[in-house]
Amino acid sequence: MRAVILAAGEGSRFRRTVGFGPKPLYPLYGVTLLERAVRCARQAGCDEVVVVLGAEGEVIRRRLLSRLQSPEAGAAPGPGVRWVEAAQWRRGNGASLLAARPLLGDEPFLLMMADHVMDPGLCRRAAEAARDPRRAALLSGGGALLLVDPRLDQVHDLDEATRVRHQDGRVIAIGKGLEPYTGVDTGVFVGSPGLLDALEEVRDRAGDDGPVTLTEGAALLAAAGRLGAVPVDQGWWLDVDDADDLPAARQRLLASACASGGDGSVARHLNRPVSRRLTALLASTPATPDMITWAAALLAAAGAACFALGLPAAGGILAQLASIVDGS
Structure with missing residues (x-):
């Protein structure tokens, strides 16, 4: 299975509150956010990692390459990293993912965000779910899978989270401000050509420069009954948006490393x-x-x-x- 890591956004709120950019290169205990995402993908058994770049893409590419080629980094050897430049990254993360379509073929792929830190077990959970016969049939039928966290009391910033309503293994609805909701989007998907088709439909509807987001594509699949829910019952994750998220990210990483x-x-x-x-x-x-x-x-x-x-x-x-x- 391939992994796709989206690292194309500008991260303006992070830059404004932390005074650092580009965000994927921010180090947490000496390891950048993007490098942590690559490690998670490798630990999930992915045989290739596709990193989608946009804002300051060349800076990010050079830095990650130097890190991955350093034995002290702890990330090499491992599967290769390929790079994609998303020309339309300003339109949103859905448009950035579409830039990787020529490299993805017809097989399912693990989809992650560069600015999410998490227990590597979550990526393994997603990869294992894709091998389940029932969920594999959903993927081959043009669907996708989303890791959903129903443990609302453990979500770091619930107000900022993308909400999900799921039942009987399917996501029924997804979106910011959704009511009622039963979980939140962790930012970890197993994508398929069906998800990419949905994003192309969103792009066509948006016109020449309208927004194209993963949430919109996921909502189309959910409405068609083709977005599977993979509940998370253990492990942790955190979306690093701004300076307020960094203390919690450090605390969870340290607790996990020293457990x-x-x-x-x-x-x-x-x-x-x-x-x-x-x-x-x-x-x-x-x-x-x-x-x-x-x-x-x-x-x-x-x-x-x-x-x-x-x-x-x-x-x-x-x-x-x-x-x-x-x-x-």
Whole structure:
């Protein structure tokens, strides 16, 4: 399966509130938003990633290429990345997706947004759903799938979310301000030629320069009973729109990276809180995992030396520090 990542928008609200652009290159703990999306696609088993560019496209392309070709980035080796320039990106994300149509063929594809950060398990969930016989039949019949989050109490900014009403595995309606609604759009789709056809219909209706959005295309499929709902019952995601979203994005990324179900009492109440703060500090520095491993080993060796010299208090402190650093 291919993945398509939309990275064509201007991100004007993000630039205005954060003072940074282009948005897909914003680093969260040393890894850009776009690079995180590429990693998610790879972890879902996608054999090719198509990145759709628009605003400041060449800047984004050069930066991502340099990152993906660096072994320290943790993203290579993996499936290749192809680039598409969306000439009509100003018309909306639907028009940007249509620019990738010549590369997509007749097979389903994973569709993601560059400015969404998420648990990689969500992308795997979408890819697995596409292999379900009933949903595969929907895709081959000109439909699409949308990951829908019904956990409304866990949505970071519910007022900004695109709302969904779904029932019996199908999306009935989708749109901003929809009432009543049963979930929200996570920004993760499994697309098909049918979704692209719907977007072309939206473009034809919009005229020469009217807006063409994914939500409009999805609404056409929903009205025809051809938009499947894939409910999300675990994992997390977050749409990074502006400065207010960044603290929550950092918190969720850090909690996810440091999660461990096997922590004992000391690790849970002492090691983990300290190592999380240390991880947050180190992630945005040039320090590599190998450097951290060596630091932990040296601390452990120093602790052992203290024990051998009859300095148990110093040895215990150094051993505890080694454990904390090793968990960072």
